[in-house]
Amino acid sequence: NRIDDDCDTLVDADDPDLDPSSTATWYVDADSDGYGDPATALDSCDPPSGMVADSSDCDDGDAAVNPGATEVCNRIDDDCDALVDDDDTDLDASTGSTWYADDDTDGFGDRTVPLSACIQPSGTVSDTTDCDDTDAAVNPSATEVCNGIDDDCDTLVDDDDTDLDASTGSTWYADDDTDGYGDLTTPLSACIQPSGTVSDTSDCDDTDAAVNPSATEVCNGIDDDCDTLVDDEDPGVDTATxxxxxxxxxLDGYGDASSTVLACIEPSGAVADDTDCDDTLASVNPGATEQCNGVDDDCSGSLSWLEDDGDSDGLYACETVAWLRTDGRINNDPTTTGTLGSSQAAALLTTLGTTVGTKRLSSDGMSSSWLDHVGVVVVVGTSDDGAFSAAQSTDLEAWVDDGGSFVFVGYHNTSDGCDMVDSLPSSWGIVCNTSLTGSSWGGAIGSFSSHPVTTGVSSAAGLGGEHWTTTSPAQTLASTSSGSPFLVVVEPGDGHVVAVSDEWLMYNAGSGSADISVADHATLIDNIWSWSVDLPL
Structure with a gap:
């Protein structure tokens, strides 16, 4: 107590008689931090130099370590409480590291769940980049896939992320025509259906909204319903189209109206036309030429009177020629083969498919009903039976207008001959020049106007024909050197009229110098017959 209590001049520690119980214990404070090393105790009344009464220093070699120090992360018990770093609740957390929860153990931490610690706690990482710490498949090292999640934590999801694994997406197909069906040739991989695309691949023409698998096949040359079948190939084609x-x-190009088939394209064995009136005969159709056969060859719906067999003789009018003789002699008789007969001229008629019948005007007459049974009338006008009556002329005119053909052969230039010519219908324009009666003409004829009757004819001759005068509609095709008509044609109505002013060209060969064998007479006669039997069937 710094007093010489026993008065021996010795004070406190200097007195060997010091009461030990009155001394204090001191400890070395080698690091001078005010805290002593408990292993260095020393009893003394006064503190020895370098010693302190405290004995709580756990590391007297480090002034920073003592009970008054702050525990920091350094693997040392800084505050001498026997707890080091994270074990010490008094730890200065600011000296530790920040760790982040890694609940999904993917190695990436959740920055929203920080934890300060000296040593990495279990279940934590130093990383802060996990954007979903509940899913180990979601982290910055993951691959972005199509799932509606930001798998690689770059804030971009699915199609927005350029790092997307396209193989995880769906394949979409362009639907440019917006018909709901896609084009297989234009695929696009994406997580979510892009605008203008569909999942379907069955459109066969993505430029036409009317073409797709749900469309109806119609006749237009296009595969409308995309089944690879076009028009008639497709059993589902809309037959209304x-x-x-x-x-x-x-197979004559004309169809049977009673036998139809619906198709887009003309089927084999069928046509667009429906006007055939007999589809069993190729020769019968609207484009056919009417034949003299009693059949409606051209499908007009009716037959001309020329194809009627009104007299039931087994012959149609169009195949019947009535050769009228007006004298009682053999001159120009179509059945006579000798001199002055006309069998050779008649034979040319029969080669045209006609039947020549010899008639006598006086005995057979020539009424309208009689004319209706023949197609061609040949008259050699010798006039032994006289002229045509007014009624006969009227009937003859009507018959020719209706399609009959009349061939008149003049005789010698006599008054009787002129009587018959002048009894012909006046509308034909052929009259006899009576002032020249009795003066027959003769000689060669070498000029012919163009006409079917004169085809191939360049010369003819006569030995005593009639002198005629012609006016329209009569057409003179050849005249004598004196100007008298030799060959005349008229085309009244539907019929034909041929008039020859001399009968000699009709005589058989050997009859005389102007018979059928002379010049081009045979050709001329054949032309006359051909034009005459070309009836308006």
Whole structure:
């Protein structure tokens, strides 16, 4: 107590008689931090130099370590409480590291769940980049896939992320025509359906909204419903859009209206036409030429009187020629083979498919009903039976207008001959020049106007024909050197009229110098017959 209590001049520690119980214990404070090393105790009344009464220093070699120090992360018990770093609740957390929860153990931490610690706690990482710490598949090292999640934590999801694994997406197809069906040739991989695309691949023409698998196949040359079948190939084609075709069994190009088929394109054995009136005969159709056969060859719906067999003789009018003789002699008789007969001229007629019948005007007459049974009338006008009556002329005119053919052969230039010519219908324009009666003409004829009757004819001759005068509609095709008509044609109505002013060209060969064998007479006669039997069937 710094007093010489026993008065021996010795004070405190200097007195060997010091009461030990009155001394204090001191400890070395080698690091001078005010805290002593408990292993260095020393009893003394006064503190020895370098010693302190405290004995709580746990590391007297480090002034920073003592009970008054702050525990920091350094693997040392800084505050001498026997707890080091994270074990010490008094740890200065600011000296530790920040760790982040890694609940999904993917190695990436959740920055929203920080934890300060000296040593990495279990279940934490130093990383802060995990954007979903509940899913180990989601982290910055993950691959972005199509799932509606930001798998690689770059804030971009699915199609927005250029790092997307396209193989995880769906394949979409362009639907440029917006019909709901896609083009297989234009695929696009994406997580979410892009605008203008569909999942379908069945459109076969993405430029036309009317073409797709749900469309109806129609007749237009296009595969409308995308089944690779076009128009008639497709059993589902809308027949309302098809055309009606008609069976053409005889293959003449004309169809049977009673036998139809619906198709887009003309089927084999069918045509668009429906006007065939007999589809079993190729020779019968609207384009055919009417033949003299009693058949409606051209399908007009009716037959001309020329194809009627009104007299039931087994011959149609168009195949019947009535050769009228007006004298009682053999001159120009179509059945006479000798001199002055006309069998050779008649034979040319029969080669045209006609039957020549010899008639006598006086005995057979020539009424309208009689004319209706013949197609061609040949008259050699010798006039032994006289002229035509007014009624006969009227009937003859009507018959020719209706399609009959009349061939008149003049005789010698006599008054009787002129009587017959002048009894012909006046509308034909052929009259006899009576002032020249009795003066017959003769000689060669070498000039012919162009006409079917004169084809191939350049010369003819006569030995005593009639002198005629012609006016329209009569057309003189050849005249004598004196100007008298030799060959005249008229085309009244539907019929034909041919008039020859001399009968000699009709005589058989050997009859005389102007018979059928002379010049071009045979050709001329054949032309006359051909033009005459070309009837308006």
């Amino acid at each position: 098809a055309s009606t075709w008609y069976t053409d069994a005889d």
